[in-house]
């Protein structure tokens with residue numbers, strides 16, 4: 036880690052305090068949308084491990100790409116193996132995890148893509164911070180509200196069993212909190228509803244909001 040960051044010197048400093056200047060581009064968001072044939076957004080899925088975030092993101096990504104829409108999934112485990120390989124699951128590290136992913140999602144949205152994110156993102160304040168940096172109307176929070184009983188029954192990675200045995204600490208829903216969104220743009224994942232139906236509802240939300248063509 037760089038010395039200034041390690042010493043906590045840069046966290047609260049503004050760009051001008053650090054001799055930084057923001058450079059605006061020559062291409063506007065609407066120039067980009069016209070060139071690409073669709074709008075851009077960060078579709079932020081949040082929910083427990085095993086709720087279906089990855090499955091739904093991948094299905095929506097496939098549907099959109101098949102229609103010629105530039106879409107890309109940022110996925111929890113993948114990002115934690117690369118960009119955020121230095122972060123664990125304590126509250127502070129989860130906050131930093133979501134902060135960095137939020138910045139990446141913002142840039143990718145600015146580049147004109149439909150970004151689909153699949154992170155537990157258990158804390159309301161962290162999700163609200165991401166909402167605040169993405170342009171208004173382009174941050175769409177989707178609560179994958181699958182019950183903990185159903186997530187634990189699925190247990191696709193065997194992590195709930197490990198957490199119950201005390202082999203994983205700070206596991207969301209077991210011994211670490213999950214704060215559901217107060218006002219998400221969409222709620223999916225009710226027990227008994229298929230992944231295809233849930234994915235179609237996310238695509239429909241993007242169509243209704245005029246982000247992707249029907």
Ligand SMILES: Nc1ncnc2c1ncn2[C@@H]1O[C@H](COP(=O)(O)OS(=O)(=O)O)[C@@H](OP(=O)(O)O)[C@H]1O
Pocket residue numbers: 083084085088089111112115124128129130132133153154155156157192194203204205206207
């Ligand atoms: N302690 C603990 N709690 C929750 N999850 C854990 C933990 N340890 C490892 N895993 C695995 O990490 C994935 C969650 O990573 P995220 O980056 O989405 O988490 S967070 O948003 O920072 O809370 C999560 O993936 P998903 O199942 O896709 O949600 C797990 O595979």
Ligand SMILES: Nc1ncnc2c1ncn2[C@@H]1O[C@H](COP(=O)(O)OP(=O)(O)O)[C@@H](O)[C@H]1O
Pocket residue numbers: 082083084085086087088089090091153189191227228229230231233
């Ligand atoms: N209706 C559904 N929606 C999404 N996933 C479902 C559904 N029903 C069963 N599943 C299964 O549940 C598991 C969800 O895992 P995953 O998508 O990795 O969740 P998360 O990313 O939230 O941890 C997958 O094995 C998926 O096949």
